[in-house]
Amino acid sequence: MIYMVGENVFTFNSGTEFSQMQRLKAFKRNGIEAKLLVRNYNRFLYRDASRAGLAKDDYINMYDYFQGVVGLERKKQELRLLDSIPLTKYHVVGIDNNLTTIDLLGRTIAKIAVMPETVGLVGSIDYFDWFGNKELTEFWDWRGFKSMEQNYNPDETVAAQKFFDRQGHVVLEIVHMNKNGKLAPTLWKLMNYHGHDYAFDSEDSLFLFFMNEITKTTPGLMISDRRTLDAPVKQVAHATGTIAYIHEGDLFIEGEGKKKVPNPIYDEALDEQKPFTAVFFATREQAKSLSGKWPHLTIKSSPDTFAEAQADNHSEPEHPHLTYIGRLFPDKHIADLIDAFEQVHQARPDAELFLKGYFSDDDYHHEITDKIHKKKLDDAVHLVNYSNDNHDILAKTTVFISAAKSEAFGMNSLEAMAAGVPVVAYGCLFLKNNLLINDQNGLAVDNMTPSNLGKAALSVLQDDQLYQRLQAGALKTATQHSEKAFVDEWKSGLSEFL
Numbered sequence: 001m002i003y004m005v006g007e008n009v010f011t012f013n014s015g016t017e018f019s020q021m022q023r024l025k026a027f028k029r030n031g032i033e034a035k036l037l038v039r040n041y042n043r044f045l046y047r048d049a050s051r052a053g054l055a056k057d058d059y060i061n062m063y064d065y066f067q068g069v070v071g072l073e074r075k076k077q078e079l080r081l082l083d084s085i086p087l088t089k090y091h092v093v094g095i096d097n098n099l100t101t102i103d104l105l106g107r108t109i110a111k112i113a114v115m116p117e118t119v120g121l122v123g124s125i126d127y128f129d130w131f132g133n134k135e136l137t138e139f140w141d142w143r144g145f146k147s148m149e150q151n152y153n154p155d156e157t158v159a160a161q162k163f164f165d166r167q168g169h170v171v172l173e174i175v176h177m178n179k180n181g182k183l184a185p186t187l188w189k190l191m192n193y194h195g196h197d198y199a200f201d202s203e204d205s206l207f208l209f210f211m212n213e214i215t216k217t218t219p220g221l222m223i224s225d226r227r228t229l230d231a232p233v234k235q236v237a238h239a240t241g242t243i244a245y246i247h248e249g250d251l252f253i254e255g256e257g258k259k260k261v262p263n264p265i266y267d268e269a270l271d272e273q274k275p276f277t278a279v280f281f282a283t284r285e286q287a288k289s290l291s292g293k294w295p296h297l298t299i300k301s302s303p304d305t306f307a308e309a310q311a312d313n314h315s316e317p318e319h320p321h322l323t324y325i326g327r328l329f330p331d332k333h334i335a336d337l338i339d340a341f342e343q344v345h346q347a348r349p350d351a352e353l354f355l356k357g358y359f360s361d362d363d364y365h366h367e368i369t370d371k372i373h374k375k376k377l378d379d380a381v382h383l384v385n386y387s388n389d390n391h392d393i394l395a396k397t398t399v400f401i402s403a404a405k406s407e408a409f410g411m412n413s414l415e416a417m418a419a420g421v422p423v424v425a426y427g428c429l430f431l432k433n434n435l436l437i438n439d440q441n442g443l444a445v446d447n448m449t450p451s452n453l454g455k456a457a458l459s460v461l462q463d464d465q466l467y468q469r470l471q472a473g474a475l476k477t478a479t480q481h482s483e484k485a486f487v488d489e490w491k492s493g494l495s496e497f498l
Contacts (some may be wrong), residue, residue: 008039027429036058037059062210065210073143087315124138145166147163161173220241224242246406275297285299320400324356337453338377341380344454347458353401393421400417402424422441424445425444
């Protein structure tokens with residue numbers, strides 16, 4: 001068994017989660033036993049995992065495991081049919097589509113929030129004391145049962161959290177107390193687990209216990225895809241091997257005297273005293289470049305993504321569509337994309353730019369929308385909501401454009417190439433030469449400025465022969481990164497550990 005260890009399947013996933021889930025699906029389709037182990041509590045996990053194309057037996061969540069609900073199917077719970085709120089005693093008043101109150105003797109004792117994206121299903125319930133202070137909240141799982149409740153201090157900070165099984169028994173409790181002057185979780189209590197109670201001082205300690213319980217009956221190889229999970233993964237007692245898979249391209253930050261030093265977030269992954277069985281990178285180039293810096297580690301490479309060429313699905317739009325798909329975060333230099341597109345738009349007023357993804361926060365969202373507005377590009381730049389399926393937008397894309405200055409491989413670029421779309425991007429390590437081959441499947445801009453990026457994009461749009469050559473090259477590149485090639489390379493990389 002191969003266990004891929006992650007934090008969560010999020011509503012908005014990053015490339016790390018996409019890579020992890022894609023690997024899981026490919027392994028299973030090719031006869032390799034694999035399962036995803038995730039740590040974070042997520043009452044929407046069933047919904048989010050289903051949207052990401054995962055079956056309910058593809059993953060085990062730690063909280064689900066201790067709550068005894070792994071693999072539980074969904075059963076809708078209507079808020080007006082709650083056993084705990086008999087309508088003969090309480091008055092249930094619908095305020096709007098999202099909120100309902102529970103009244104008793106003229107006083108609102110609770111408010112029910114409707115489960116997001118549903119009509120009339122219970123999502124959470126806030127209960128209030130005689131003075132209107134919130135004293136408790138019940139959180140309901142997407143599958144239709146009360147999953148967790150929070151008790152509050154007088155200032156409405158969280159005092160404790162209790163997690164329930166399907167029968168309503170408390171199976172886990174988290175206590176919050178002051179720690180270094182700040183209220184935080186300090187104790188995780190596992191209740192009556194196989195007849196015993198256990199106490200843990202951190203969520204990671206509980207997670208290690210969970211992974212040991214899983215691998216006690218079915219040992220396997222552990223792959224840690226998140227640096228936040230490296231420490232517990234390395235300690236799993238029944239692991240047949242441990243691998244840290246590093247998805248990032250640039251592992252270094254500026255230290256004293258502007259000297260480049262390893263980012264501390266990689267300390268556990270790159271620890272030569274207590275090493276992983278192996279550390280994997282997405283490209284041979286990156287693995288080779290780092291082997292000399294950490295000579296006592298076993299450093300290997302296996303791809304973090306694959307794609308299947310879909311040339312027949314691509315249709316040229318009437319006017320140029322430039323597209324970026326991915327995290328809309330500062331480290332992806334979205335502002336550079338706006339500046340580069342402004343230059344394209346001046347020469348091609350019919351061109352449009354589509355930015356699909358989710359923003360890091362509201363401040364950055366406002367920063368980008370303000371920039372678009374100040375450049376008077378509101379009608380030409382479109383923000384597209386995040387979704388798992390990029391087929392439709394890529395089918396109408398002329399050029400994929402990226403201003404990222406650090407890539408471990410370039411998952412979004414490969415997805416574009418598989419749709420027959422040339423890529424114009426900053427020529428950063430380890431995108432350039434490993435995936436983006438200059439003048440073959442796109443243009444790699446070595447002098448990484450918005451002006452040069454805009455010039456490169458414009459040159460592709462203005463030269464039909466160049467465009468057709470790059471499009472053919474993009475499709476050829478995609479065929480070299482097929483699922484079969486992906487699985488074969490992983491089998492080779494893992495052969496000595498299985």
